[in-house]
Each structure stands twice: as structure tokens, then as C-alpha cells.
Amino acid sequence: MKLYHAPASPFVRKVMVLLHEAGAADRVTLVPAAGTPLDSGTMPVDRNPLGKIPALERPDGPTLYDSRVITRYLDDLLATGLYPPAPHLWDTLTLEATGDGIAEAAVLMRYEMHVRPEASRSPEWAEGQWRKVDRALSAVEDRWASHLAGPLDMGQIALGCALGYLDLRHAGRNWRAAHPALAAWWTGFAARPAMAATA
Template structure:
């Protein structure tokens, strides 16, 4: 049995869970909550970076970073998530863009959560918000087309948009109608997007 260390609200953990569902591997994975702020959590022994998600393999070794975990799951399933050839790089590029949205969004959340008001840096927060805005504008201009089962890039994008809904009250939606339609279509075609949604 594989063990996935993550938290319910993590967009990166959600990406791995949706990937596992799409690859029919979820029944081989035990999901165990992790607290990245707790020095007593065994996560730090499993991943020296103390970050989630982390996938503990059956031999006790650990893979970390959602991109590495997704590629491993794709390997286990014999493919389907990451296409071969040139299409691979289009998917990896989309995944990198979506993950970058999540990174910048998380940093904004952490600035408000972990810094007292007098320590917050408005210019730094604005810089992170700019990354998100530029990425969304790029995606709104040309939303990714896909058919059949979603691949890693589409999964990563759906999780990034879902995270913006969760932590920023969906304010991105007003200026990005094509992406809203894209996400609605994704949610309708991929049931695991709803089942992995954080409802807390």
C-alpha cells in the first residue's frame, strides 16, 4: 500500500488525488493527513523539506513534489496521464504554469496567515498577485483543449483554479469567462474534481 501525506486543502495534494483516480490507482493509496507546521509530524522524516504532498512507497522510501509523484503514478499505471512525444512537453508546460499559479497564490495566503500586519510587505504580495494575473490572462486567451480523459496539465489547471476559488473567493472569475467555462466543463467530465474538493 502506498501512503499519500497531504492536507485536504492542498491544491498539489488534490492534483495527485485526481491523477490517482484517473489512473484507477486510488484503491492502492492510503491518504494520511500531514501538518507541515508541526515539528512532531512524521512528515519531516519522510520528506526532509517538510512539504506536501509526499508519497511513501511500499519499501519505505518517499517521493515528493506533486510533479514527481504524478509521473510515478503514471509509470505505475502504464501511462495515460503524461503523453509521449511533443505532446508531453505541452502538458508539462501547462502543469508548470498551473503550479506557478498555486505557488504564487499560496505565498499570498501565507503572508496573511503567518505574518503580523506590521510585517506584511504589500509590494511583495502585489508581485505574487501579478504572477497569477499574467498566467490567468495567458490561459484566458487560449484555454487548453482536451478530449477523452484529462492529462496532467488539465488536472493541474483545474486544481489551481479551484484553489483560487477556495482562498480568494473566486474573484478571478469575473475577468476570465472562458476559463470559467473551461473549469465548468472539466468539473462535469471529471467527477473526482468534486469528490476531492475541500469543504471545510
């Protein structure tokens, strides 16, 4: 299998963490890809017409894209159990969607302030994205503590990758100050070997 990949992407990192947790990172060949909404660059547009990564080229069918599709496929292929059966599945999927939403808002902020031409940038729009992040972090801290303390699943991995991206691209925002319980969870989670290997 080939994974179109950029190490700074929180969505690529989700896939890589799953592979490391499964002990299967060597089953995927990494293909570097880079681009933006303004310039597709080396993004695999022939594999994913949306021009996004990750994209997983597999031997038994069309290329898969969107990190949630890829992680579900790999979870099934590798029998990792990171998506539990219902009824717990719905909590896992909701937390995964929350983590992905945090990452998406943070990526859009990065594009707005570093990719768009300076004269076209909207700090107000970027702040609107940060409000999404902050609301989501508060919701996780208020409602998901017991889930975060439970068995490892893709919801936790998605959230961890989103928090890592906040540290990478938006460290000056200091999200930890307003979310100390989540910050404490992240400190422990970030020490997992699969997270350390993909940092």
C-alpha cells in the same frame, strides 16, 4: 503506499485527482499532515526534508516528494497515460508548470496574509504574487484553449486544481471576471467525478 496529505493543498489534490481518474484511490493510505514555513507541525520532515506535502511513501524505494515527481511515478505505475509521449509531452509539462506556478503564488499569498505576524506582512508582496497569477491566467486563456479542449492530461489537472484553490482561498479576487473563457472551461472541468470527489 502512504500519501502525506492535507485536503486543502492544490498539490495534494493533483495527486488525488490522478488516483481517482485511475480508479486507484484505494491503493493509497492517506496520512494527515499540517504545518507552515514557520512551524513544521506534523509535516513529514523525516520523509521530505523540505517539510512539504504531498509526499508518497512507496514500498520499492525512498519516499517521493514534489507533486510533479509523484504524479509522474503514479502515471507510470498505473499506466494512466496522463503524460503523453513527445512531442505533446512538452505542452503537457508546460501547462502543468503553469498550473503549479499559479497554485504556488496563491499559497504564498495565503501564507503572507494569514501566517506571518501581522506587523511583518507585506500587502505589496502579496499583490506581486497575484500579478503572477493574473498573467498566467491570461496566458492560458490566450494560448492554451485548444489544449484544454483536448484529451485529459496532467496539465489540465494541475490547472484545474490551481483554479479550485483560487476559489477556496482567494474567492474575493473574482478571477473569472477577467478570464471568461477560462471560467467556462473550469465550470465543465470541475464537474468531472475526480474533481468533485477531491473538492
